Amino acid sequence: MGFLIEAVSTYSAYIYAACGLVALYHIYKVWQVRSERRQAVFSLEREKAVRELYGIFYVAMVLLITMGLTY
Numbered sequence: 001m002g003f004l005i006e007a008v009s010t011y012s013a014y015i016y017a018a019c020g021l022v023a024l025y026h027i028y029k030v031w032q033v034r035s036e037r038r039q040a041v042f043s044l045e046r047e048k049a050v051r052e053l054y055g056i057f058y059v060a061m062v063l064l065i066t067m068g069l070t071y
Contacts, residue, residue, distance in 0.1 A: 008070055015070045019063045026056050 008015070030053065037049035 012070050016067065019067050022059070023063055026059055030056055 033052045040046045
């Protein structure tokens with residue numbers, strides 16, 4: 001257990017950097033999905049965009065939990 005805590009403390013900057021890069025990518029994806037949703041003609045396209053937004057929200061929660069445990 002002590003090894004895990006020591007490893008997390010040693011690599012915390014890299015963990016935060018990785019979480020930050022993933023968050024930036026998902027911010028870009030949100031921007032794309034929202035524009036697709038606005039331009040959608042059919043309801044099936046809108047539903048697909050909403051599912052993608054839920055997936056992005058799920059990843060954001062995982063990132064927050066990861067960063068919280070790292071802290």
